[in-house]
Amino acid sequence: MAVVLMAGGSEAMAENAAGRFDRPWQGFAPASTMLRADSAESAGLDPGPLAEAERAIEAWTRPNPTRPLFAGAVTLSAHNGVIVSRSEAGQAVRYADASGTELPAEQRVPMRPDTIFDLASVSKLFTSLAVLCLVEDGSVDVDAPVAGYLPEFAANGKDSVTVKQLLTHTSGLEPFIPLWRDWPDKASRIAAVLDRAPKYLPGSRYVYSDLNLITLGVLVERRSGKPLDTLVAERITGPLGLRDTGYNPSAAKLHRVAATEFQSSPPRGMVRGEAHDENAWSLGGVAGHAGVFSTADDLAVLAQAILNGGGYAGRRILRAETVREMLTNHTPQFPGNDHGLGFELNQRWYMGALSGQRTAGHTGFTGTSLVIDPASRSFTILLTNRVHPSRTWGSINLARERLASGLARAMAVCPRHGADAWATGWADGTTSTLTSPQLVATGSAQVTFDTFVDTESSDVLRLEWSSDGQTWQALPMRAAGRGAPPGQVDVLAGAGHRSWWTINADVPAAGQFTVRWRASTDGRYLGRGFYVDRILVTDGDRPLLNGEKEPHLMTPDGWRPQSC
Incomplete structure (x- = not known):
């Protein structure tokens, strides 16, 4: 029987993992x-x-x-x-x-x-x-035909069933x-x-x-x-x-x-x-x-x-x-x-x-x-x-x-940085938004944040931007971390990796803009939900928004600060 090995966790991981999702x-x-x-x-x-x-x-x-x-x-x-x-x-x-x-x-x-x-x-x-x-x-060999152990099982085309x-x-x-x-x-x-x-x-x-x-x-x-x-x-x-x-x-x-x-x-x-x-x-x-x-x-x-x-x-x-x-x-x-x-x-x-x-x-x-x-x-x-x-x-x-x-x-999902992170909770059939203040960039602005996503595929997190606060467009995201989706994606979803991801995105036009995080859940099944932490919006080297230092500037609707 072939064996697939699991890597053993370190002692440091073991000491810190109790109670942590x-x-x-x-x-x-x-x-x-x-x-x-x-x-x-x-x-x-x-x-x-x-x-x-x-x-x-x-x-x-x-x-x-x-x-x-x-x-x-x-x-x-x-x-x-x-x-x-x-x-x-x-x-x-x-x-x-x-x-x-x-x-x-x-x-x-x-x-x-x-x-x-x-x-x-x-x-x-x-x-x-x-x-x-x-x-x-x-x-018994799990890869062997059953008929080798039960000859009568070979009847009616089952001779190769293992x-x-x-x-x-x-x-x-x-x-x-x-x-x-x-x-x-x-x-x-x-x-x-x-x-x-x-x-x-x-x-x-x-x-x-x-x-x-x-x-x-x-x-x-x-x-x-x-x-x-x-x-x-x-x-x-x-x-x-x-x-x-x-x-x-x-x-x-x-x-x-x-x-x-x-x-x-x-x-x-x-x-x-x-x-x-x-x-x-x-x-x-x-x-x-x-x-x-x-x-x-x-x-x-x-x-x-x-x-x-x-x-x-x-x-x-x-x-x-x-x-x-x-x-x-x-x-x-x-x-x-x-x-x-x-x-x-x-x-x-x-x-x-x-x-x-x-x-x-x-x-x-x-x-x-x-x-x-x-x-x-x-x-x-x-x-x-x-x-x-x-x-x-x-x-x-x-x-x-x-x-x-x-x-x-x-079990806890703890903030990756600072005292708390933004979290949606785990309500089915809802849409929650977390919106930045109005920002102004002289060039293409960059959005960076960390996120923990644990949902079914039909419950998704989107990053969107708007120049007028009324019409919103998706910002393609690049994710890094264990289990993160490859390439550019418009939505984040998935479960089982239980890892924080680092996300990067570019606002495509200069001038006045707003960004928001929009989490949508359907009518049934939800995991640990969505978390967002360490929000940072920059215009080149110039910071436009630091979510760790300025959480009061964010407008939450369905999101709440979550500590550990």
């Missing part, structure tokens, strides 16, 4: 990092955005106006080894039937910190980790087939998956598919000689001390398990303590794509082990070089579908403002999500039972995004 770490956290609970302030974070996210999650568990977005939730967020926020709200069991008839108050089960959730597709991460354990053992293509959802297999309905037993269901013809030419497109991970679960069992649940326990949950993580929770834990859906087809009634996913259930509750149950605390240990480079509390589940490869984008040919080996990467729709090239995670259909951000050594966990009592009640993507963004916005 604009000073990303490049390497893993020390392998000795252990989780501890403390205040957000102790980790250098602003508690406000974290508390705001918690309040939003709690509000979504209340009727609005007639029913909640989800019955209940447990959250946990951590930064640099410190659990800085955790909450529980709503009920683990709330409804009696699919129509949403509420149980009597005495029969409802409130959420608690150790509520056990059906992770749904977050289970795919455990299968992927198991595959990589076998890669380290030398019994293990990596299954891990990255580029095998060409379709997303789903109803195994529970159309095949009579586990053996025939597994055979149906392995026999399935690709819907698309392998390697030609990204298509998220449960069949990929079901196949990998079978591969793990064949190559290890052990059931998938046994191998996961021996190589992952056991070494990490995850006491509540596994398949088919015991009857002794049922009182802590969150209910999922009331199912009529198949006729299962209110599902609780069994895999919600019908295919996983039909495979005995142990499958490569779904079936794992866990708690926020257990997932926190797994997340920290990933941030630590594969180990926790002196026990290692993967080597650091394997984790680096796991968190490397193996699908650059499919922009927007960045994918590591099992982990999704850089998905703003649920990673929110934590998004970046190395931000990794996964979601689950039952209402779960895990986001791990190595650049800030942070992670956030949202566990809900959003399919209780019905999968048709709606999406929780807004909640996923809000929680991750709350953690990102709790």
Whole structure:
């Protein structure tokens, strides 16, 4: 397996990066990092955005106006080894039937910190980790054809599909087939998956598919000689001390398990303590794509082990070089579908403002999500039972995004120069302007400033000039810094670099003029926003405006001074 190395951060960087969004770490956290609970302030974070996210999650568990977005939730967020926020709200069991008839108050089960959730597709991460354990053992090669390990998988044109293509959802297999309905037993269901013809030419497109991970679960069992649940326990949950993580929770834990859906087809009634996913259930509750149950605390240990480079509390589940490869984008040919080996990467729709090239995670259909951000050594966990009592009640993507963004916005973006910088905040659907006073140049004036931009591509910062204060024209900009756009550009946007850029531009005509910075955001998704610092406008060697010394001359509309 090829290895892509991450550069390690210096000790000086490490000392200054805690609590800072604009000073990303490049390497893993020390392998000795252990989780501890403390205040957000102790980790250098602003508690406000974290508390705001918690309040939003709690509000979504209340009727609005007639029913909640989800019955209940447990959250946990951590930064640099410190659990800085955790909450529980709503009920683990709330409804009696699919129509949403509420149980009597005495029969409802409130959420608690150790509520056990059906992770749904977050289970795919455990299968992927198991595959990589076998890669380290030398019994699996991610670049090898799957058929070399499962000969029957070669059927119907799949002889060249590799293990990596299954891990990255580029095998060409379709997303789903109803195994529970159309095949009579586990053996025939597994055979149906392995026999399935690709819907698309392998390697030609990204298509998220449960069949990929079901196949990998079978591969793990064949190559290890052990059931998938046994191998996961021996190589992952056991070494990490995850006491509540596994398949088919015991009857002794049922009182802590969150209910999922009331199912009529198949006729299962209110599902609780069994895999919600019908295919996983039909495979005995142990499958490569779904079936794992866990708690926020257990997932926190797994997340920290990933941030630590594969180990926790002196026990290692993967080597650091394997984790680096796991968190490397193996699908650059499919922009927007960045994918590591099992982990999704850089998905703003649920990673929110934590998004970046190395931000990794996964979601689950039952209402779960895990986001791990190595650049800030942070992670956030949202566990809900959003399919209780019905999968048709709606999406929780807004909640996923809000929680991750709350953690990102709790970290500071500090001024690059002086006591403060200008910042827009993070409001969607707005236009904010920062305007200079009227200036006069005898020749072509130069505009220089530093900026921190962390947005989606449709949220942009423009530099404009006007000779009359009414008609504005774009000033082409030249940017320098890590991740800066090449050449001249009319707008600045982008995320993941987490670096300040230095910008230069030329006002094309002599005489009277005004310059302004105009930030525009669309209706959904925003990262850490826009920051501008060290504004300097010169006419040759003659200064016309020094923003550090004369901030009072600027006219802000939607911008505000931001200190650190």
